[in-house]
Amino acid sequence: MSGIRTISFDGVIVGGGGAGMRAALQLAQSGYKTAVISKVFPTRSHTVSAQGGITCAIASADPNDDWRWHMYDTVKGSDYIGDQDAIEYMCSVGPEAVFELEHMGLPFSRTEEGRIYQRPFGGQSKGPDNPTQAARTCAAADRTGHALLHTLYQGNMKNNTVFFNEWYATDIVKNQDGAVVGVIAICLETGETVYVKSKATVFATGGAGRIYASTTNAHINTGDGIGMALRAGFPVQDIEMWQFHPTGIHGAGTLVTEGCRGEGGYLINKDGERFMERYAPNAKDLAGRDVVARSMVLEIIEGRGCGPEGDHVYLKLDHLGEEVLESRLPGICELSRTFAHADPVKEPIPVVPTCHYMMGGIPTNVHGQALTVDADGNDQIIPGLYACGEVACVSVHGANRLGGNSLLDLVVFGRASGLYIESALRDGIEMRDASDSDIEQGMARLQKLNESSGGESVADLRKELQNTMQNHFGVFRNGEFMREGIKKLDDLRGRIENASLADKSMAFNTARIEALELHNLFEVAEATAITAEARDESRGAHAREDFQERDDENWLCHSMYYPGDKRVGKRAVNFEPKTVDTFQPKVRTY
Amino acid sequence: MLQVSIYRYNPETDSEPSMQDFQVDTGGKDLMVLDVLELIKTQDTTVGYRRSCREGVCGSDGLNMNGKNGLACITPLSEAVKDNKLVIRPLPGLPVIRDLVVDMSMFYAQYEKVQPYLQNDTPAPAIERLQSPEDREKLDGLYECILCACCSTACPSFWWNPDRFIGPSGLLQAYRFLADSRDTATDERLAKLDDPFSVFRCHGIQNCVNVCPKGLNPTRAIGHIRNMLLSRAT
Amino acid sequence: MVRSVTSFGRSGLSDWLVQRVSGVILLAYFLYIGAALIGGVDYLAWREMFASTGMRVFTLLALLSLAAHAWIGMWAVSTDYMTERLMGPKGNVLRIAFQIACSLVIFVYVIWGIQILWG
Numbered sequence: 001m002s003g004i005r006t007i008s009f010d011g012v013i014v015g016g017g018g019a020g021m022r023a024a025l026q027l028a029q030s031g032y033k034t035a036v037i038s039k040v041f042p043t044r045s046h047t048v049s050a051q052g053g054i055t056c057a058i059a060s061a062d063p064n065d066d067w068r069w070h071m072y073d074t075v076k077g078s079d080y081i082g083d084q085d086a087i088e089y090m091c092s093v094g095p096e097a098v099f100e101l102e103h104m105g106l107p108f109s110r111t112e113e114g115r116i117y118q119r120p121f122g123g124q125s126k127g128p129d130n131p132t133q134a135a136r137t138c139a140a141a142d143r144t145g146h147a148l149l150h151t152l153y154q155g156n157m158k159n160n161t162v163f164f165n166e167w168y169a170t171d172i173v174k175n176q177d178g179a180v181v182g183v184i185a186i187c188l189e190t191g192e193t194v195y196v197k198s199k200a201t202v203f204a205t206g207g208a209g210r211i212y213a214s215t216t217n218a219h220i221n222t223g224d225g226i227g228m229a230l231r232a233g234f235p236v237q238d239i240e241m242w243q244f245h246p247t248g249i250h251g252a253g254t255l256v257t258e259g260c261r262g263e264g265g266y267l268i269n270k271d272g273e274r275f276m277e278r279y280a281p282n283a284k285d286l287a288g289r290d291v292v293a294r295s296m297v298l299e300i301i302e303g304r305g306c307g308p309e310g311d312h313v314y315l316k317l318d319h320l321g322e323e324v325l326e327s328r329l330p331g332i333c334e335l336s337r338t339f340a341h342a343d344p345v346k347e348p349i350p351v352v353p354t355c356h357y358m359m360g361g362i363p364t365n366v367h368g369q370a371l372t373v374d375a376d377g378n379d380q381i382i383p384g385l386y387a388c389g390e391v392a393c394v395s396v397h398g399a400n401r402l403g404g405n406s407l408l409d410l411v412v413f414g415r416a417s418g419l420y421i422e423s424a425l426r427d428g429i430e431m432r433d434a435s436d437s438d439i440e441q442g443m444a445r446l447q448k449l450n451e452s453s454g455g456e457s458v459a460d461l462r463k464e465l466q467n468t469m470q471n472h473f474g475v476f477r478n479g480e481f482m483r484e485g486i487k488k489l490d491d492l493r494g495r496i497e498n499a500s501l502a503d504k505s506m507a508f509n510t511a512r513i514e515a516l517e518l519h520n521l522f523e524v525a526e527a528t529a530i531t532a533e534a535r536d537e538s539r540g541a542h543a544r545e546d547f548q549e550r551d552d553e554n555w556l557c558h559s560m561y562y563p564g565d566k567r568v569g570k571r572a573v574n575f576e577p578k579t580v581d582t583f584q585p586k587v588r589t590y
Numbered sequence: 591m592l593q594v595s596i597y598r599y600n601p602e603t604d605s606e607p608s609m610q611d612f613q614v615d616t617g618g619k620d621l622m623v624l625d626v627l628e629l630i631k632t633q634d635t636t637v638g639y640r641r642s643c644r645e646g647v648c649g650s651d652g653l654n655m656n657g658k659n660g661l662a663c664i665t666p667l668s669e670a671v672k673d674n675k676l677v678i679r680p681l682p683g684l685p686v687i688r689d690l691v692v693d694m695s696m697f698y699a700q701y702e703k704v705q706p707y708l709q710n711d712t713p714a715p716a717i718e719r720l721q722s723p724e725d726r727e728k729l730d731g732l733y734e735c736i737l738c739a740c741c742s743t744a745c746p747s748f749w750w751n752p753d754r755f756i757g758p759s760g761l762l763q764a765y766r767f768l769a770d771s772r773d774t775a776t777d778e779r780l781a782k783l784d785d786p787f788s789v790f791r792c793h794g795i796q797n798c799v800n801v802c803p804k805g806l807n808p809t810r811a812i813g814h815i816r817n818m819l820l821s822r823a824t
Numbered sequence: 825m826v827r828s829v830t831s832f833g834r835s836g837l838s839d840w841l842v843q844r845v846s847g848v849i850l851l852a853y854f855l856y857i858g859a860a861l862i863g864g865v866d867y868l869a870w871r872e873m874f875a876s877t878g879m880r881v882f883t884l885l886a887l888l889s890l891a892a893h894a895w896i897g898m899w900a901v902s903t904d905y906m907t908e909r910l911m912g913p914k915g916n917v918l919r920i921a922f923q924i925a926c927s928l929v930i931f932v933y934v935i936w937g938i939q940i941l942w943g
Contacts (some may be wrong), residue, residue: 040640041694043737044648058717102718105708105770107726107733114720140733146647147733154707189687218643254645335645338664459632503636507601508688511635750904754826783836787826790836791900819837 004184004439005194009035009162011421012198014169014183014225016042018050018145019389019410020204021152021161023368026418028159032425035162037169037185037196039220039513042153046206046218047410050145051331052121052259053137054101054411055404056094060111061118061135062126067091068580069127070136074405077123077288078398079540079550080585081238081558083574086394089366090405090412092579097411098138106151108140109328119328120262121403122286123590128583131282135262137404142257142331148407164196168513169224172201172232172385173442175432180370180384182434183228184442188513191506193446195439199429200386200421203229203362203370204414207390208524210517212355213463213470216248216255225391227520229362230527230563231445234382235372237393237558237571238360239524240532243401243541244475246292248354250312252339256332256351258403261285263328265317267296268348269304275313280590287590290400290541293353297475300352307350314348353475358524359401359541360531361393363558363571368392368417373560373571384431386421388413395558398573399540449515455500458515465492465518469525473532478545482533489526496522527561534568535559552585592616592671594626596637597679599686607686609677616667623655623662623670623678638689646803649738653690654679659740659801681743683752696752697739703756703788704764709775725771732766732811734804735759741798741808747791755791756783758798758808765811768818780815780822789815828903830923832896843896846889853886880941887937891930898926 011027013020016038027034038045057067071091075082102108102116109117116138124134140147156163166188173182173195182197208223209215226236246267247256261267266285269275279295280287287295296313299305306314317325317332322345325333329344336342336349362385363371370385370392389410396409434442472485496518503511537551538544560569575582591613599607612630621629624641631637639662640650646664653662655670656677670676684692710719742748742757756764764783767773783789789812798808832839860873873879906919 040642040648040650041698041737044640044642044650046643046648048648048736049643049645099714099716099718103708103710103714105767105772107729107770108718110721110723110726112723114722116718141730143647143734146736150733151707157702158705158707189693218648220642252645331647338646338666457632458635505600505602505636508638508691510638514635747904750907750910753909782825785826786828786831786834786836786839786900787903788836790840816837816840820841823835823837824841 004443005192006197007194008197009033010198010425011035011200011202012037012182012196013202013204015045015204015206015389015391016040016163016165017045017204017206017389017410018047018149018152018407019414020202021149021156022411022414023202023204023388023418024161025152025155025159026415027421028156028161030422032422035164035196036156037164037167037183039166039168039188039224041165042163043150045149046221047145047149047407049216049218049255050148050407051142051255051257052262053119053139053144053404054098054148054407055121055124055137055402056098056408057091057136058095058098058116058118058138060115060138065134065136066127067094069125069134070094071577071580072128072583073123073125074396074402075583076586076588077400077402078396079400079588080398080556081395081539081573082398083395084577084582085574086366087396088577088580089416090396090408093412093416094408097408097415101148101151101411104151104155106140106147108138108147119259120286122258122261122292123283123288123402124286133283133286137259137262139259141327142259142329145407148411168516169196169228170446170516171442172228173434173439174232175434175438177383177432179431180232180382181431181438184439184446186446188508191509193443195434195442197434199384199425199431201384202368202417202421203385203387203391204389205391207358208521209355209358211466211469211521211525211528213466214248214253215355216245216253217355222517223358223520223524224517225387226361226527227523229370230523233564234362234370234385235560235562236360236527237363237560238395238399239358239527239561240535240559241359241399241541242355242473242528243289243357243359244293244353245356246289246296246353247315247349247351248356249335249339250307250350250352253354254335254339255354255356256315256335256349257329258289260315260317260329260332263324264320265315267292267351268314268316269299270306270310271304275299275304283590288400288588289403290543291590293475294543296353312350312352315351316348317344318346318348357401357406358390359393359395359397359399361391362387363560364388364392364394366394366413366416367420368413369420373569386417388417399542445519446516449501449512450504452498452501455498456495458499458511458518461492461496461499462518462521465496465521465525468492469528473529476543476545477532479533479536480546482529486529486533489529493522493526523563527563530566531559531561531568556585592626592667593675594630595675595677596630596690598637598689600636600688620666620668623653623665623667623676624651626667626676627662627678638691640691647736649736652681652738652740652743654681659744661738661740661803664803681739683743683749684739694739697742697757697759700742700752700756700760701737701763704760704767705775705779706763706767708767708770708773710772711774719772721771728769728771729766731806732762732769735762735766735806736804738803740801740803744797744801746795746797747793751787751791754787756788758792758812761789761792761815762806762808762811765815768815777822780819783815784819784823789819831899832892839896842892846893849889850886850893853882856882874941883941884938887934891934894930895926899923902926
């Protein structure tokens with residue numbers, strides 16, 4: 001007997017961020033018994049930190065705007081390993097999803113005509129033949145993520161979604177057929193462990209930026225969904241692709257939105273030179289994030305960095321004037337004053353590329369169904385498991401995500417998952433119940449931790465892991481150095497599995513959660529490391545010093561990491577959009 | 591060495607709460623209070639507190655620091671510490687679950703009571719509902735609330751009647767929807783607020799304004815609600 | 825909407841308004857009396873002042889304002905501090921007893937005041 005309580009739902013969403021709550025909203029509206037398990041109160045999720053906006057061709061700033069231009073930008077931004085059917089779906093459905101948010105009450109900034117305000121963001125053009133900078137990112141000042149997350153929570157409240165707030169999902173429960181039939185979860189307040197049974201389990205657990213020492217990500221971004229999937233034996237896709245955001249505040253890591261550059265801000269080196277003019281003559285500071293981040297690192301390496309250590313550059317905003325800054329970028333002014341002790345109205349903000357976003361994740365189709373690949377190389381749907389948002393890899397971001405596309409990704413595919421599950425539930429989902437031993441298997445890790453003794457400190461191990469990732473798998477990567485990093489990780493695995501949990505108490509035991517999170521961080525880090533070493537080319541955010549060119553012959557494909565034998569495989573990229581012509585790979589310049 | 595005194599209570603082992611002292615080496619830097627808590631957590635993993643974004647937008651780490659409510663992640667030591675001593679307690683007025691973690695269900699219940707979602711009974715257009723920049727500007731200073739509870743737990747009226755007085759945070763959100771040109775439920779919303787407790791327990795003490803980490807002004811919003819009630823009823 | 829049957833006007837707004845208006849009346853009354861006292865009054869002048877109907881009505885108004893003002897204030901105090909949440913069931917008993925006592929005292933003062941004015 002597993003001896004734990006079972007709670008049953010039609011659909012269970014793990015994660016209360018934007019993607020999870022959008023999926024939950026869809027399901028709750030359909031009347032199916034829906035629950036959200038969130039390790040924090042939903043409005044504390046990391047979506048809240050998104051600033052600049054949600055990119056979408058709603059034709060407000062430009063009445064002739066076309067979602068196909070947005071699609072082209074996204075395909076190009078992905079360095080051609082974004083799936084074109086998925087990108088087509090996201091860009092074409094996007095306007096509907098954004099208008100829904102507005103109808104729900106999201107307080108978008110407005111134009112004089114009363115429409116949603118759109119600002120320019122990086123990598124935006126007016127189609128393949130017209131590199132003119134577009135303004136396509138819908139914004140609520142520089143607090144779009146906050147406004148979006150709160151609106152979605154409010155929408156769920158209106159539709160009576162059941163929330164398990166401050167509950168933490170530890171592992172997947174699979175039945176004898178290998179189908180996902182729910183998760184094991186702990187209630188933080190009481191320490192009770194339960195089996196949450198579900199016909200559809202949606203992972204919307206967000207990213208894992210905390211694998212790096214310097215990150216814009218919240219403390220809670222520990223890759224829990226990836227960790228659970230890998231432990232259950234499911235593969236992850238393009239996990240080596242990590243976006244380093246050009247403008248994290250030096251020292252603190254907090255994000256400064258790309259919208260700053262969209263509003264007219266630009267980067268300068270120690271000589272006061274606007275150096276992006278050299279690297280991207282056309283788009284300049286609004287080139288793809290990978291391009292800008294690399295240019296900044298090159299400036300720093302070549303001795304043109306700012307500050308006494310020469311280890312950052314400056315983001316100049318003061319020329320925009322106090323009025324624009326206070327009305328369009330009030331949150332940035334606040335953050336900069338708090339964390340950089342610099343008032344953007346008067347002085348530039350010290351910034352440095354900082355880990356920001358995980359492009360890879362659990363491979364899914366456009367319905368959010370999680371996939372694996374069988375021995376013949378065919379996609380196989382994992383019954384019962386869905387993923388959306390940052391944890392998923394649909395893939396719309398490929399090797400490099402465009403700014404403003406993450407919020408669109410999470411509402412479009414959160415919604416799509418909900419829609420699909422709704423129809424699947426209506427058609428009837430038959431799955432074998434989990435046996436006691438299936439449930440026990442899901443509880444094994446937690447049980448081992450609860451019975452452990454001795455071991456090293458979680459905080460120390462986490463720091464070691466983060467430093468290893470920061471040093472060996474950063475903006476520029478090198479085979480030899482990565483192999484060294486992988487060795488360090490090999491050494492860390494056993495130590496992390498046996499990390500100490502001195503405090504075995506039940507009530508709100510955050511030490512237990514941090515230990516469990518560390519396991520997940522490690523799974524993500526190891527998958528990243530092994531896959532990054534295997535992809536011997538440079539593409540998008542993955543820049544190798546020893547393989548500086550893009551290799552379309554061998555690597556115009558997704559990487560797949562299989563946890564069982566730690567093998568890296570390949571999966572074809574989709575080049576078959578349904579309503580438009582394929583965008584063929586070209587040399588990517590801005 | 592900074593002297594930090596932390597409120598400790600574990601319901602499984604403690605019959606009553608106590609204060610525990612820690613010595614923290616800040617390296618002479620003006621850290622944020624949250625950084626200090628993280629350092630303490632490496633000394634003693636049993637210390638419980640909430641945190642998430644560490645940049646003042648998620649509202650997890652509302653705490654009482656040297657007697658004043660605020661967010662630990664954006665409160666620098668230079669602001670909070672007096673005489674090299676820092677006393678950290680949970681937000682006042684709510685039941686303590688463990689250490690610095692309070693049970694916020696009463697706070698959330700008041701938020702839910704104001705039906706904090708847009709209500710509009712006209713059919714939605716194919717695009718967005720139009721709103722002039724002037725009408726949108728009325729939501730500034732309201733929608734930015736992060737539900738950290740610093741204000742409500744600094745409010746004596748909320749301490750005494752957390753089950754009947756909506757509190758500054760909930761009322762700020764109530765006004766956020768009353769002020770939204772797209773919302774059509776103004777009258778129903780106001781009708782629900784016209785009792786002696788929901789709004790009128792506000793005595794204008796302004797602790798909420800004083801502690802709000804986002805610089806918002808709930809007292810002013812409450813004044814607007816009162817004026818709306820007044821013009822509706824007289 | 826929180827229901828309450830013991831508050832002065834049943835509605836939060838009316839209580840709030842009565843509290844403000846009665847406050848203004850009391851302020852005006854005491855300023856008037858204060859001015860008279862500073863100007864120096866003897867017993868005869870005092871008697872004469874209160875002999876006029878206008879002054880008696882003004883005083884009655886102030887008295888009723890004081891009653892309403894006091895009731896609203898004391899009611900708020902009792903519902904802040906003497907509650908079941910803070911004291912358990914005995915909070916309810918204490919609060920109702922306190923409210924009855926307050927209303928009796930206020931009633932006595934009002935009757936007594938009328939008696940002085942017209943008695």
